[in-house]
Amino acid sequence: MGEDLTLPVPETLNATYAVACAAPIADPGELARDHVARRVGPPLRDLVLGMLDSPMVTLDQRPAAGFPPLPAGLLAAYRATSGDLASIEAASHLLVVRAAYRPGWPPAHEWAARAIAGAVGAALSAPVIDVFTPQVLPLDRLERSLPDPGGRIRLVDWMLLPHTSGPRGFWFTTQGLARFGLPELQTENVPPSLVEPWGRLLNGLARRVLDLWLDALRAGEQPVTVDLPEVVSVGLHDVAAAQGADEPMRREVPVRLSRGDAETPVLAVRAADDGPDGLEALCAALFGAPSAHR
Incomplete structure (x- = not known):
C-alpha cells in the first residue's frame, strides 16, 4: 500500500481551437491582434498579445478539406446548435489556433488559444470549436470562461x-x-x-x-x-x-x-x-x- 502516486510531468502542453470561416481571412494574425486588443481586457490581453507574437502560438489557415473532418456527431452531442453545425459544414476554410506552454499556472496555452479563437470568431460571427473536447463554444460562454483580472477561472x-x-x-x-x-x-x-x-x-x-x-x-x-x-x-x-x-x-x-x-x-x-x-x-x-x- 503506497501513500503517494507518482505522476509524470509533461514537458509541454498544447491547446487547439478551430474557427469555421465562410471565406479565407486575408491576414489572420492582423485580425487576431486587432480583435484581441479590442475584446480582451488586461492583464490577459498582454499575455495573449505577447504569445501571439511568439513561436508559442501558430495560426494555421487552410481550406476546410485540408484538415481532418470535425466530428459533427460529437459536436451535436455536446449541444452544438443546428445553426453552428450548418456553418461548420458550409465553411470554406478553417483557422486552427494552436498554443504551447509549460505545465503550471497560468495555463497560458489554453487562455491564449481560446482568447484568440474567440476574438476571431466574434469578428467573423463564426463558430469556435474547442478541439480538445470537442465542442462548439458560444461566444458568451467562451468569454465568461476566460480568467478574471485576478487570474481566477471556474x-x-x-x-x-x-x-x-x-x-x-x-x-x-x-x-x-x-x-x-x-x-x-x-x-x-x-x-x-x-x-x-x-x-x-x-x-x-x-x-x-x-x-x-x-x-x-x-x-x-x-x-x-x-x-x-x-x-x-x-x-x-x-x-x-x-x-x-x-x-x-x-x-x-x-x-x-x-x-x-x-x-x-x-x-x-x-x-x-x-x-x-x-x-x-x-x-x-x-x-x-x-x-x-x-
Whole structure:
C-alpha cells in the first residue's frame, strides 16, 4: 500500500481551437491582434498579445478539406446548435489556433488559444470549436470562461463530466484535467441515484487534485514527476470552488486514487474504505441525506 502516486510531468502542453470561416481571412494574425486588443481586457490581453507574437502560438489557415473532418456527431452531442453545425459544414476554410506552454499556472496555452479563437470568431460571427473536447463554444460562454483580472477561472468552464450507463451503473470520466497535464478522473459503477451528487463530488475532487498538482509545480523548477497523495480529502469548499463560488463549511470526505493502466491515463476514484456502500456513504457524508441531493 503506497501513500503517494507518482505522476509524470509533461514537458509541454498544447491547446487547439478551430474557427469555421465562410471565406479565407486575408491576414489572420492582423485580425487576431486587432480583435484581441479590442475584446480582451488586461492583464490577459498582454499575455495573449505577447504569445501571439511568439513561436508559442501558430495560426494555421487552410481550406476546410485540408484538415481532418470535425466530428459533427460529437459536436451535436455536446449541444452544438443546428445553426453552428450548418456553418461548420458550409465553411470554406478553417483557422486552427494552436498554443504551447509549460505545465503550471497560468495555463497560458489554453487562455491564449481560446482568447484568440474567440476574438476571431466574434469578428467573423463564426463558430469556435474547442478541439480538445470537442465542442462548439458560444461566444458568451467562451468569454465568461476566460480568467478574471485576478487570474481566477471556474474549472467547470474548462472541464466536462460525461457519464455513460453500463450494466452495473454509470461510468464517469472527467474531460479537461489533461489540459493542465493531469490524468483524468474516472469512477465505474455509480448507482443511478448518485449520478447528480457524484458528479458534484468529482467536480470538487478535480479542483482539489488540480490545486495539489499546481502547488507541487510552484515549488521550484519544473520537475520530471510529481507525487500526489493516494488518499485525498474533498470538501464542500472544493465543490464550490470548481463553480467559482465560496463555501464556508469545511465538511470533507476521503477518497482513494489509483493509477489506470499504461494505455489509459486516468486516476480511478473510489471510497477510501472501499466498502460495499462506499459511494453512497461518501455522498451522504458530504452532502447530507439522499433527499438533499439536489
